[in-house]
Amino acid sequence: TQLLEQSPQFLSIQEGENLTVYCNSSSVFSSLQWYRQEPGEGPVLLVTVVTGGEVKKLKRLTFQFGDARKDSSLHITAAQPGDTGLYLCAGNPGGTSYGKLTFGQGTILTVHP
Amino acid sequence: EAQVTQNPRYLITVTGKKLTVTCSQNMNHEYMSWYRQDPGLGLRQIYYSMNVEVTDKGDVPEGYKVSRKEKRNFPLILESPSPNQTSLYFCASSLLGLTEAFFGQGTRLTVV
Numbered sequence: 486t487q488l489l490e491q492s493p494q495f496l497s498i499q500e501g502e503n504l505t506v507y508c509n510s511s512s513v514f515s516s517l518q519w520y521r522q523e524p525g526e527g528p529v530l531l532v533t534v535v536t537g538g539e540v541k542k543l544k545r546l547t548f549q550f551g552d553a554r555k556d557s558s559l560h561i562t563a564a565q566p567g568d569t570g571l572y573l574c575a576g577n578p579g580g581t582s583y584g585k586l587t588f589g590q591g592t593i594l595t596v597h598p
Numbered sequence: 599e600a601q602v603t604q605n606p607r608y609l610i611t612v613t614g615k616k617l618t619v620t621c622s623q624n625m626n627h628e629y630m631s632w633y634r635q636d637p638g639l640g641l642r643q644i645y646y647s648m649n650v651e652v653t654d655k656g657d658v659p660e661g662y663k664v665s666r667k668e669k670r671n672f673p674l675i676l677e678s679p680s681p682n683q684t685s686l687y688f689c690a691s692s693l694l695g696l697t698e699a700f701f702g703q704g705t706r707l708t709v710v
Contacts, residue, residue: 491640494638518699525703525704526703526704527602527688527690527700527701527702527703527704528641528688528699528701529701530698530699533697533698573640573641575641584629584631584646584647584648584654585643585646585656585657586631586643586646586656586699587643587657588633588640588641588642588643589640590638590639590640591640
């Protein structure tokens, strides 16, 4: 089983601060996705990255896929209370395990007004 | 409205009593999958299906069964539930394995 280690597990910051969440593995993934989940709801996809070194931006969120496709990061600029939630990374190993999706443990982000 | 529907949303049952959690999607997606979510462990994949009559094990398949007789439905079956299967379960579907996965709202199962 391929593992994805997410850090930090908990993040509590003030509105306006910047933050970065990391997702690391010793294994290569063919693609990696980031999801956001709110209490009582299922995860919602934020982005998919597929190319090593790829950087994608979604308003104040910047996602990066490592050159070796073993790690990824999510950076939020000027966090707002509406960013509060559980952030999950998920990797697909590809190949014969095309349908598998491995999730990290998640990062619980709280942004205080 | 495009959606993944799980039923029931909440279920309390006793050890050993067979149960089925249903999952249905209306987006004509080939790929469907089941996950369980436990505190500190994130989501762990139980089973997935790439198409009708094609299913495969995820990372934690023990104690679970699935079937995919129709494209839209992917029920999760617990033949003999045990307390360690108490968890929050999510069904998801996507057009292909790597495209956006749409998740249901979850089923909170308690086995006593």
